[in-house]
Amino acid sequence: MAMSPRHLPRRPRRASFLPAVFLLLGAPLWAQSLRALATVRGVAVGTAVNYFHFVHDPAYTALLAREYNQVEPENAMKWAALHPAPQTYDFAQADAIVAFALNHQQRVRGHNLLWHSHNPAWLTDGHFTPTQLAQILQDHITTVVSHFAGRVYAWDVVNEAFQEGPSGKLRPSIWNDEPGIGRPGTGFIEQALRWAHAVDPHALLFYNDFGIEAINPKSDAVYAMVRDFKRRGVPLDGLGLQMHVDTDGHPNLSSLARNIARFTALGVQVQITEMDVRLRVSRAGVASARDLNTQARIYHDISAVCLKDPGCTALQTWGFTDASSWIPRFYPGYGAALPFDADLRPKPAYGALANALGGPPARGLKLAMVAGPPSDSPRQRHRRQP
Numbered sequence: 001m002a003m004s005p006r007h008l009p010r011r012p013r014r015a016s017f018l019p020a021v022f023l024l025l026g027a028p029l030w031a032q033s034l035r036a037l038a039t040v041r042g043v044a045v046g047t048a049v050n051y052f053h054f055v056h057d058p059a060y061t062a063l064l065a066r067e068y069n070q071v072e073p074e075n076a077m078k079w080a081a082l083h084p085a086p087q088t089y090d091f092a093q094a095d096a097i098v099a100f101a102l103n104h105q106q107r108v109r110g111h112n113l114l115w116h117s118h119n120p121a122w123l124t125d126g127h128f129t130p131t132q133l134a135q136i137l138q139d140h141i142t143t144v145v146s147h148f149a150g151r152v153y154a155w156d157v158v159n160e161a162f163q164e165g166p167s168g169k170l171r172p173s174i175w176n177d178e179p180g181i182g183r184p185g186t187g188f189i190e191q192a193l194r195w196a197h198a199v200d201p202h203a204l205l206f207y208n209d210f211g212i213e214a215i216n217p218k219s220d221a222v223y224a225m226v227r228d229f230k231r232r233g234v235p236l237d238g239l240g241l242q243m244h245v246d247t248d249g250h251p252n253l254s255s256l257a258r259n260i261a262r263f264t265a266l267g268v269q270v271q272i273t274e275m276d277v278r279l280r281v282s283r284a285g286v287a288s289a290r291d292l293n294t295q296a297r298i299y300h301d302i303s304a305v306c307l308k309d310p311g312c313t314a315l316q317t318w319g320f321t322d323a324s325s326w327i328p329r330f331y332p333g334y335g336a337a338l339p340f341d342a343d344l345r346p347k348p349a350y351g352a353l354a355n356a357l358g359g360p361p362a363r364g365l366k367l368a369m370v371a372g373p374p375s376d377s378p379r380q381r382h383r384r385q386p
Protein backbone atom coordinates (compact mmCIF):
# COMPACT_ATOMS: atom_id res chain seq x y z
CA MET A 1 0.00 0.00 0.00
CA ALA A 2 1.95 2.97 -1.28
CA MET A 3 1.71 6.27 0.53
CA SER A 4 3.85 9.27 -0.05
CA PRO A 5 5.88 10.32 3.00
CA ARG A 6 4.09 13.67 3.18
CA HIS A 7 0.86 11.88 4.02
CA LEU A 8 2.41 10.20 7.00
CA PRO A 9 1.73 11.54 10.47
CA ARG A 10 4.36 13.92 11.74
CA ARG A 11 6.67 12.94 14.52
CA PRO A 12 6.10 14.98 17.64
CA ARG A 13 8.83 17.53 18.22
CA ARG A 14 9.30 16.79 21.87
CA ALA A 15 9.10 13.56 23.76
CA SER A 16 6.94 15.16 26.47
CA PHE A 17 4.14 15.64 23.92
CA LEU A 18 4.03 11.97 23.08
CA PRO A 19 1.09 10.84 25.25
CA ALA A 20 -1.11 13.57 23.74
CA VAL A 21 0.02 12.62 20.25
CA PHE A 22 -0.89 8.98 20.87
CA LEU A 23 -4.38 10.04 21.83
CA LEU A 24 -4.75 12.15 18.73
CA LEU A 25 -3.08 9.88 16.25
CA GLY A 26 -3.57 6.45 17.79
CA ALA A 27 -6.37 5.40 15.50
CA PRO A 28 -4.82 6.36 12.15
CA LEU A 29 -1.43 4.90 13.08
CA TRP A 30 -3.03 1.68 14.20
CA ALA A 31 -5.01 1.56 10.98
CA GLN A 32 -1.82 2.00 9.03
CA SER A 33 0.37 -0.71 10.65
CA LEU A 34 4.07 -0.60 11.47
CA ARG A 35 4.64 -2.67 8.40
CA ALA A 36 3.06 -0.17 6.02
CA LEU A 37 5.02 2.67 7.56
CA ALA A 38 8.28 0.72 7.41
CA THR A 39 7.71 -0.35 3.82
CA VAL A 40 7.23 3.27 2.76
CA ARG A 41 10.53 4.11 4.43
CA GLY A 42 12.38 1.16 2.93
CA VAL A 43 13.32 -0.41 6.25
CA ALA A 44 12.50 -3.69 7.90
CA VAL A 45 10.33 -3.79 10.99
CA GLY A 46 10.63 -7.19 12.56
CA THR A 47 9.90 -9.39 15.51
CA ALA A 48 11.05 -12.63 17.03
CA VAL A 49 8.43 -15.37 16.61
CA ASN A 50 7.55 -17.66 19.47
CA TYR A 51 6.68 -21.07 18.08
CA PHE A 52 4.13 -21.97 20.76
CA HIS A 53 2.06 -18.85 20.17
CA PHE A 54 2.62 -19.14 16.43
CA VAL A 55 1.01 -22.58 16.44
CA HIS A 56 -1.74 -22.04 19.00
CA ASP A 57 -2.99 -18.49 18.59
CA PRO A 58 -4.53 -17.30 15.31
CA ALA A 59 -4.82 -13.75 16.67
CA TYR A 60 -1.04 -13.82 17.20
CA THR A 61 -0.32 -14.85 13.63
CA ALA A 62 -2.84 -12.35 12.24
CA LEU A 63 -1.06 -9.52 14.02
CA LEU A 64 2.33 -10.91 13.01
CA ALA A 65 1.33 -10.80 9.34
CA ARG A 66 -0.27 -7.42 9.60
CA GLU A 67 2.39 -5.52 11.51
CA TYR A 68 5.76 -6.90 10.45
CA ASN A 69 7.71 -7.29 7.23
CA GLN A 70 10.50 -9.29 8.89
CA VAL A 71 10.50 -12.24 11.28
CA GLU A 72 13.10 -14.23 13.18
CA PRO A 73 12.42 -17.50 14.99
CA GLU A 74 12.95 -16.87 18.72
CA ASN A 75 14.35 -20.33 19.46
CA ALA A 76 13.54 -22.62 16.53
CA MET A 77 16.86 -22.14 14.72
CA LYS A 78 19.11 -22.51 17.74
CA TRP A 79 21.37 -25.55 17.92
CA ALA A 80 19.34 -27.38 20.59
CA ALA A 81 16.18 -27.07 18.48
CA LEU A 82 17.63 -27.78 15.04
CA HIS A 83 20.29 -30.36 15.82
CA PRO A 84 19.04 -32.56 18.71
CA ALA A 85 21.39 -35.49 18.03
CA PRO A 86 24.72 -35.74 16.20
CA GLN A 87 23.17 -37.13 13.02
CA THR A 88 19.70 -35.63 13.39
CA TYR A 89 18.38 -32.30 12.18
CA ASP A 90 14.82 -31.22 12.90
CA PHE A 91 13.72 -28.35 10.69
CA ALA A 92 9.96 -28.71 11.26
CA GLN A 93 9.38 -25.71 13.54
CA ALA A 94 11.76 -23.39 11.73
CA ASP A 95 10.36 -24.41 8.34
CA ALA A 96 6.81 -23.65 9.50
CA ILE A 97 7.79 -20.13 10.54
CA VAL A 98 9.79 -19.54 7.35
CA ALA A 99 6.89 -20.79 5.18
CA PHE A 100 4.49 -18.45 6.97
CA ALA A 101 6.87 -15.54 6.47
CA LEU A 102 7.36 -16.15 2.78
CA ASN A 103 3.60 -16.60 2.29
CA HIS A 104 3.16 -13.19 3.86
CA GLN A 105 6.02 -11.49 1.97
CA GLN A 106 8.13 -11.17 5.10
CA ARG A 107 11.89 -11.37 5.22
CA VAL A 108 13.48 -13.91 7.51
CA ARG A 109 16.51 -13.44 9.74
CA GLY A 110 18.17 -16.63 10.90
CA HIS A 111 19.27 -16.83 14.54
CA ASN A 112 21.86 -18.26 15.10
CA LEU A 113 24.71 -20.52 13.95
CA LEU A 114 27.20 -20.19 16.79
CA TRP A 115 26.44 -19.33 20.44
CA HIS A 116 27.71 -20.39 23.86
CA SER A 117 24.11 -21.04 24.96
CA HIS A 118 21.21 -23.26 23.86
CA ASN A 119 23.52 -25.99 22.68
CA PRO A 120 22.45 -29.65 22.92
CA ALA A 121 23.97 -31.84 25.64
CA TRP A 122 25.48 -34.22 23.08
CA LEU A 123 27.61 -31.28 21.94
CA THR A 124 28.52 -29.64 25.24
CA ASP A 125 29.17 -32.94 27.07
CA GLY A 126 30.78 -34.71 24.13
CA HIS A 127 34.46 -34.07 25.07
CA PHE A 128 35.32 -33.40 21.44
CA THR A 129 38.76 -32.32 20.31
CA PRO A 130 39.20 -28.97 18.52
CA THR A 131 39.52 -30.80 15.22
CA GLN A 132 36.29 -32.67 15.83
CA LEU A 133 34.50 -29.51 16.94
CA ALA A 134 35.64 -27.67 13.83
CA GLN A 135 34.19 -30.47 11.73
CA ILE A 136 30.94 -30.50 13.72
CA LEU A 137 30.56 -26.73 13.39
CA GLN A 138 31.30 -26.71 9.69
CA ASP A 139 28.79 -29.51 9.11
CA HIS A 140 26.12 -27.69 11.12
CA ILE A 141 26.67 -24.38 9.33
CA THR A 142 26.76 -26.07 5.94
CA THR A 143 23.60 -28.10 6.56
CA VAL A 144 21.59 -25.29 8.09
CA VAL A 145 22.61 -22.48 5.76
CA SER A 146 22.07 -24.61 2.67
CA HIS A 147 18.67 -25.77 3.98
CA PHE A 148 17.49 -22.16 4.26
CA ALA A 149 19.42 -20.69 1.31
CA GLY A 150 17.24 -18.30 -0.68
CA ARG A 151 14.71 -18.13 2.18
CA VAL A 152 16.74 -16.64 5.02
CA TYR A 153 18.13 -13.32 3.82
CA ALA A 154 20.36 -12.63 6.84
CA TRP A 155 22.01 -14.76 9.51
CA ASP A 156 23.21 -13.99 12.98
CA VAL A 157 26.20 -16.18 12.29
CA VAL A 158 27.77 -15.55 15.67
CA ASN A 159 25.89 -14.48 18.78
CA GLU A 160 27.34 -12.94 21.95
CA ALA A 161 30.97 -13.94 21.53
CA PHE A 162 32.34 -11.12 23.69
CA GLN A 163 32.24 -11.01 27.46
CA GLU A 164 29.76 -8.86 29.29
CA GLY A 165 31.28 -5.75 30.88
CA PRO A 166 34.35 -3.67 30.16
CA SER A 167 37.01 -6.37 29.64
CA GLY A 168 36.76 -6.29 25.84
CA LYS A 169 37.65 -9.98 25.91
CA LEU A 170 36.12 -12.89 24.09
CA ARG A 171 33.77 -15.02 26.14
CA PRO A 172 35.05 -18.47 27.08
CA SER A 173 33.01 -21.06 25.18
CA ILE A 174 33.11 -24.43 23.50
CA TRP A 175 33.79 -22.67 20.18
CA ASN A 176 36.40 -20.21 21.43
CA ASP A 177 38.66 -21.90 23.97
CA GLU A 178 36.84 -24.69 25.85
CA PRO A 179 38.50 -26.28 23.95
CA GLY A 180 37.64 -24.19 20.86
CA ILE A 181 37.83 -25.12 17.19
CA GLY A 182 41.55 -24.49 16.98
CA ARG A 183 41.46 -20.93 15.65
CA PRO A 184 43.10 -18.33 17.93
CA GLY A 185 41.50 -15.01 18.91
CA THR A 186 38.54 -14.02 16.78
CA GLY A 187 39.51 -16.79 14.36
CA PHE A 188 36.51 -18.93 15.29
CA ILE A 189 34.17 -16.07 14.37
CA GLU A 190 35.97 -15.49 11.09
CA GLN A 191 35.85 -19.19 10.30
CA ALA A 192 32.10 -19.41 10.94
CA LEU A 193 31.53 -16.43 8.64
CA ARG A 194 33.67 -17.98 5.91
CA TRP A 195 31.87 -21.32 6.14
CA ALA A 196 28.44 -19.63 5.99
CA HIS A 197 29.48 -17.47 3.05
CA ALA A 198 30.80 -20.45 1.12
CA VAL A 199 27.36 -22.09 1.34
CA ASP A 200 25.13 -19.09 0.62
CA PRO A 201 27.08 -16.19 -0.85
CA HIS A 202 23.85 -14.17 -1.11
CA ALA A 203 22.95 -14.24 2.57
CA LEU A 204 23.88 -11.25 4.69
CA LEU A 205 26.09 -12.31 7.57
CA PHE A 206 25.85 -10.61 10.96
CA TYR A 207 27.66 -10.50 14.26
CA ASN A 208 25.03 -10.01 17.01
CA ASP A 209 25.53 -9.02 20.65
CA PHE A 210 24.16 -7.12 23.64
CA GLY A 211 25.76 -4.25 25.52
CA ILE A 212 27.39 -2.92 22.36
CA GLU A 213 24.67 -0.38 21.55
CA ALA A 214 26.63 2.64 22.79
CA ILE A 215 30.33 3.44 22.60
CA ASN A 216 31.99 1.51 25.44
CA PRO A 217 34.86 -0.96 25.92
CA LYS A 218 32.79 -3.89 24.66
CA SER A 219 31.64 -2.12 21.50
CA ASP A 220 35.23 -0.87 21.03
CA ALA A 221 36.40 -4.48 21.02
CA VAL A 222 33.71 -5.48 18.51
CA TYR A 223 34.62 -2.43 16.43
CA ALA A 224 38.28 -3.53 16.31
CA MET A 225 37.17 -6.98 15.15
CA VAL A 226 34.84 -5.62 12.47
CA ARG A 227 37.51 -3.23 11.20
CA ASP A 228 40.02 -6.06 11.00
CA PHE A 229 37.49 -8.30 9.20
CA LYS A 230 36.58 -5.63 6.66
CA ARG A 231 40.25 -4.85 5.97
CA ARG A 232 40.98 -8.49 5.31
CA GLY A 233 37.85 -9.22 3.30
CA VAL A 234 36.21 -11.53 5.82
CA PRO A 235 32.56 -11.88 4.72
CA LEU A 236 30.76 -9.82 7.36
CA ASP A 237 27.83 -7.64 6.28
CA GLY A 238 26.16 -6.48 9.43
CA LEU A 239 26.16 -5.81 13.11
CA GLY A 240 23.16 -6.69 15.27
CA LEU A 241 22.52 -4.53 18.33
CA GLN A 242 20.25 -6.58 20.58
CA MET A 243 18.88 -3.63 22.59
CA HIS A 244 17.45 -5.37 25.64
CA VAL A 245 17.02 -2.30 27.83
CA ASP A 246 15.07 -0.95 30.78
CA THR A 247 13.91 2.51 31.75
CA ASP A 248 17.08 3.25 33.75
CA GLY A 249 19.64 1.46 31.65
CA HIS A 250 19.21 2.37 28.02
CA PRO A 251 21.99 3.65 25.82
CA ASN A 252 22.74 7.33 25.64
CA LEU A 253 21.18 8.46 22.36
CA SER A 254 24.10 10.45 21.02
CA SER A 255 26.51 7.64 21.87
CA LEU A 256 24.18 5.20 20.10
CA ALA A 257 24.10 7.43 17.04
CA ARG A 258 27.89 7.77 16.97
CA ASN A 259 28.31 4.06 17.49
CA ILE A 260 25.99 3.18 14.60
CA ALA A 261 27.80 5.73 12.43
CA ARG A 262 31.27 4.36 13.17
CA PHE A 263 30.19 0.84 12.24
CA THR A 264 28.37 1.82 9.06
CA ALA A 265 31.47 3.82 8.09
CA LEU A 266 33.34 0.50 8.06
CA GLY A 267 30.89 -0.76 5.42
CA VAL A 268 28.60 -2.93 7.52
CA GLN A 269 24.91 -2.29 8.01
CA VAL A 270 23.45 -2.14 11.50
CA GLN A 271 20.17 -3.64 12.64
CA ILE A 272 18.42 -3.43 15.99
CA THR A 273 17.68 -7.10 16.42
CA GLU A 274 16.09 -7.85 19.80
CA MET A 275 14.68 -4.69 21.31
CA ASP A 276 12.55 -4.80 24.41
CA VAL A 277 12.13 -2.29 27.22
CA ARG A 278 11.40 -4.13 30.43
CA LEU A 279 9.40 -2.50 33.21
CA ARG A 280 8.85 -3.26 36.86
CA VAL A 281 5.52 -5.03 37.12
CA SER A 282 3.12 -6.10 39.85
CA ARG A 283 2.56 -9.78 40.67
CA ALA A 284 -0.19 -9.71 38.06
CA GLY A 285 2.30 -8.44 35.47
CA VAL A 286 0.91 -4.90 35.38
CA ALA A 287 3.15 -1.87 34.84
CA SER A 288 2.32 1.70 35.86
CA ALA A 289 0.90 4.15 33.30
CA ARG A 290 3.89 6.37 33.91
CA ASP A 291 6.36 3.59 33.12
CA LEU A 292 4.41 2.66 30.01
CA ASN A 293 4.78 6.22 28.76
CA THR A 294 8.49 6.27 29.61
CA GLN A 295 8.81 3.00 27.76
CA ALA A 296 7.08 4.53 24.75
CA ARG A 297 9.54 7.42 24.75
CA ILE A 298 12.48 5.02 24.84
CA TYR A 299 11.08 2.96 21.96
CA HIS A 300 10.53 6.14 20.00
CA ASP A 301 13.88 7.75 20.67
CA ILE A 302 16.01 4.68 20.03
CA SER A 303 14.09 3.85 16.87
CA ALA A 304 14.44 7.41 15.65
CA VAL A 305 18.23 7.25 16.09
CA CYS A 306 18.36 4.03 14.05
CA LEU A 307 16.05 5.35 11.36
CA LYS A 308 18.07 8.52 10.97
CA ASP A 309 21.15 6.60 9.86
CA PRO A 310 20.87 5.26 6.30
CA GLY A 311 23.02 2.29 7.32
CA CYS A 312 20.59 1.16 10.04
CA THR A 313 18.30 -1.10 8.06
CA ALA A 314 16.03 -2.90 10.52
CA LEU A 315 14.17 -2.30 13.70
CA GLN A 316 13.21 -5.54 15.37
CA THR A 317 11.72 -6.37 18.76
CA TRP A 318 12.15 -9.60 20.70
CA GLY A 319 8.54 -10.63 20.32
CA PHE A 320 5.60 -8.25 20.11
CA THR A 321 3.13 -9.26 22.81
CA ASP A 322 3.64 -9.27 26.57
CA ALA A 323 1.93 -12.66 26.54
CA SER A 324 5.08 -14.08 25.01
CA SER A 325 8.29 -12.51 26.20
CA TRP A 326 11.41 -13.94 27.73
CA ILE A 327 11.62 -11.07 30.24
CA PRO A 328 9.46 -12.33 33.15
CA ARG A 329 11.40 -15.60 33.22
CA PHE A 330 14.86 -14.08 32.91
CA TYR A 331 14.32 -10.83 34.87
CA PRO A 332 12.07 -11.65 37.85
CA GLY A 333 9.89 -8.67 38.81
CA TYR A 334 10.04 -7.25 35.29
CA GLY A 335 7.75 -7.63 32.30
CA ALA A 336 5.46 -5.60 30.01
CA ALA A 337 8.44 -5.09 27.71
CA LEU A 338 6.84 -5.22 24.25
CA PRO A 339 4.59 -2.98 22.09
CA PHE A 340 1.39 -5.04 22.49
CA ASP A 341 -0.12 -6.10 25.81
CA ALA A 342 -0.97 -9.68 26.71
CA ASP A 343 -4.38 -9.29 25.04
CA LEU A 344 -2.72 -8.07 21.85
CA ARG A 345 -3.84 -4.49 22.32
CA PRO A 346 -1.38 -1.80 21.24
CA LYS A 347 0.38 -0.04 24.10
CA PRO A 348 1.82 3.49 24.04
CA ALA A 349 5.04 1.86 22.81
CA TYR A 350 3.22 0.80 19.66
CA GLY A 351 2.21 4.37 18.90
CA ALA A 352 5.77 5.45 19.61
CA LEU A 353 7.19 3.00 17.10
CA ALA A 354 4.63 4.10 14.54
CA ASN A 355 5.55 7.72 15.16
CA ALA A 356 9.24 6.99 14.74
CA LEU A 357 8.61 5.05 11.52
CA GLY A 358 6.40 7.85 10.25
CA GLY A 359 8.99 10.51 11.05
CA PRO A 360 11.43 12.24 8.73
CA PRO A 361 13.27 9.92 6.35
CA ALA A 362 16.96 9.16 6.71
CA ARG A 363 19.33 11.32 4.77
CA GLY A 364 20.34 9.31 1.73
CA LEU A 365 18.95 5.96 0.76
CA LYS A 366 18.50 2.90 2.87
CA LEU A 367 20.39 -0.10 1.62
CA ALA A 368 18.80 -1.90 -1.30
CA MET A 369 18.38 -5.27 0.36
CA VAL A 370 15.72 -4.05 2.67
CA ALA A 371 14.36 -1.29 0.48
CA GLY A 372 12.55 -3.40 -2.08
CA PRO A 373 8.81 -3.93 -2.04
CA PRO A 374 7.68 -7.39 -0.95
CA SER A 375 7.22 -8.40 -4.58
CA ASP A 376 10.99 -8.20 -5.21
CA SER A 377 12.55 -11.37 -6.47
CA PRO A 378 14.42 -13.24 -3.75
CA ARG A 379 17.69 -12.61 -5.54
CA GLN A 380 17.19 -8.85 -5.51
CA ARG A 381 16.10 -8.85 -1.92
CA HIS A 382 19.02 -10.94 -0.81
CA ARG A 383 21.64 -8.90 -2.58
CA ARG A 384 24.79 -8.45 -0.54
CA GLN A 385 26.53 -5.19 -0.13
CA PRO A 386 29.31 -4.67 -2.66
Ligand code: XIL
Pocket residue numbers: 074075159242274325326
Ligand atom coordinates in the same frame (compact mmCIF):
# COMPACT_ATOMS: atom_id res chain seq x y z
C1 XIL B 1 15.99 -16.13 24.54
C2 XIL B 1 14.58 -16.61 24.25
O1 XIL B 1 13.76 -15.50 24.13
C3 XIL B 1 14.09 -17.51 25.34
O2 XIL B 1 12.83 -18.07 25.01
C4 XIL B 1 15.11 -18.62 25.58
O3 XIL B 1 14.70 -19.41 26.67
C5 XIL B 1 16.48 -18.04 25.86
O4 XIL B 1 16.86 -17.23 24.77
N1 XIL B 1 19.72 -12.87 23.40
C6 XIL B 1 19.52 -13.68 22.32
C7 XIL B 1 18.29 -14.49 22.23
O5 XIL B 1 20.30 -13.64 21.37
O6 XIL B 1 18.49 -15.69 21.53
C8 XIL B 1 17.72 -14.78 23.60
O7 XIL B 1 16.47 -15.43 23.42
C9 XIL B 1 17.57 -13.50 24.39
C10 XIL B 1 18.90 -12.85 24.58
